Amino acid sequence: MTEAHLSTLLAFFKAMANESRLRIVGLLAGRERSVQELAELLALKEPTVSHHLAVLKDLGLVSVRAEGVTRWHALKPEALTRMNRALLDGAGVAALAPKSETWEEKVLATFVGPDGALKVIPASRRKRAVVLAWLARQFEEGRRYPEAEVNETLQRRHWDSATLRRELIGHRMLAREAGAYWRLPEGDWAAG
Incomplete structure (x- = not known):
């Protein structure tokens, strides 16, 4: 496993280990939403939601489209599918183990x-x-x-x-x- 792949997996797990980000992913799985709507649904401040969305966007899990002054965020299910395949692939999982001599x-x-x-x-x-x-x-x-x-x-x-x-x-x-x-x-x- 390459260092880049390992780094991506670590970033994914770190991002998904946050309850607010998990809830955002769940809400975006249903339909695209604005920062304001997410903040209201999650009882969070808009800057906090924006921060969480930025983390998810950096991982390639969320896309953004502008419509006037509103930014609509949507889950990219193909990114989750790709990450899931990488995690469930037997060789990929085995490659996570450190190389050690028997x-x-x-x-x-x-x-x-x-x-x-x-x-x-x-x-x-x-x-x-x-x-x-x-x-x-x-x-x-x-x-x-x-x-x-x-x-x-x-x-x-x-x-x-x-x-x-x-x-x-x-x-x-x-x-x-x-x-x-x-x-x-x-x-x-x-x-x-």
Whole structure:
């Protein structure tokens, strides 16, 4: 979500969190009205109503047309519809959440260098399981690999391919038979 979109949503919620503005929107939903008429209906002073209308106009929720000396204000329902779609769109709502790293991403950032090489094999079982899952995903599911290719792939990440191979098999991430290795489905992997 862009900063501009977030800013618009915040302004919308701030504007609509005011009881007088909500009542004005309700009154304008029925028909266009003048400042004087709104002030009378809401028991507010005209400058106060003008201020609220200016806020709603800045959000694009209200339009104004002049007729002689009177200014008529009307609700722009398409603006509410557009805002509603933005609010109810699943991706839009999810984008409101701050971008944060998952625990697994933090573990990988700690143990994997910028060059993609494993700095050290974690001592903690839980952290090691995260690193092993990352390594297992280096292999395609459904493909058989000769041991030399498994070693080569693992050695690009860490020099101790024998330990990593054993760990991957022990965690049921890879299987081995007659010198061939293959990746097992993630649902079968042993937890850390």
